Amino acid sequence: MxxxxxxxxxxxxxxxxxxxxxxxxxxxxxxxxxxxxVVCQPNEFIMPDSAVPGDVLVLTKPLGTQVAVNAHQWLDQPERWNKIKLVVSKEEVEQAYQEAMFSMATLNRTAAGLMHRFQAHAATDVTGFGLLGHARNLATMQRDEVAFVIHNLPIIAKMAAISKAYGNIFNLLGGTSSETSGRRLELGQNIISQYVSYLFDVFE
Structure with a gap:
């Protein structure tokens, strides 16, 4: 403790x-x-209602934390492990668990700072309602008429396969699987190119 x-x-x-x-x-x-x-000024936070046509959606962390944590618990539960052992190894479950732990322990502070730096127009967390639930909430808040199209989602390796093998109880690919230590879903027009350029500079 x-x-x-x-x-x-x-x-x-x-x-x-x-x-x-x-x-x-x-x-x-x-x-x-x-x-x-926190107590802050209006210009210190980004409202969730200002998306415009042409904005790009950015997810700041991979999905699948709930599946990874449960799969790790099932390593010691033969009845449940037998349902997923054909699609994933114990080593892969351990690796996914460590990635999930790292993701959940990583603060959103850097992502929040980059939202301001690259002038994101709107954002939301992705937690208990899953990606789809929070994206729907974000879409209904918009002042302008926009439509969100979501594709190419980052998911912790093997978590989609585990979700399917266990009867899709998490509905990970359906977008309603809960996430912990929320990812951020951000919108901005030039945010992708600026993010990528920034990350290349950081890791060079």
């Missing part, structure tokens, strides 16, 4: 804030969580 608390504080520090207050509750599982709040 001390390591979890330290990690929680480290994440808060990385986000430019600190942890205050707290409470303890009885729970069957060890969990830790919190809520972040």
């Amino acid at each position: 001390p390591l979890m608390i330290r990690g929680f504080r480290d994440a808060a520090e990385e986000g430019g804030t600190s942890v205050t207050g707290g409470q303890t509750v009885v729970n069957p599982w060890i969990i830790i969580g919190g809520v972040a709040s």
Whole structure:
């Protein structure tokens, strides 16, 4: 538990804030969580309602975290593991789990900063309602008449195959699988070329 608390504080520090207050509750599982709040000026956040024709949708993290976490739990549950073992190896499940953990532990701070830098017109998180649910909500908020077309989605390797093999209970490819540590769905006209150029500069 001390390591979890330290990690929680480290994440808060990385986000430019600190942890205050707290409470303890009885729970069957060890969990830790919190809520972040901020006071800011209107120009410091991007409203979700200003998409225009020609904008490009950008997803900032891969999908499939819920599937990856469940598949990792099934490694020790023979009845469930037997349903997916023909489409994925234990090593691939472990790799997917580590990728999901890294994704969920990565703050959205960089993505939020790039939204401002490259003048995104609108954005939403992608969490409990899945990609499709949040995209629908985002579409209904728009002031101008626009249509969203979503394709070429990044998904953690083998998670789509696992979802299908297990009877599609997550509906990952249908867009309603829940995600944790939300990805951001952003819209902007020149955002793709600028993102790619920026990332090449960072990793050169």
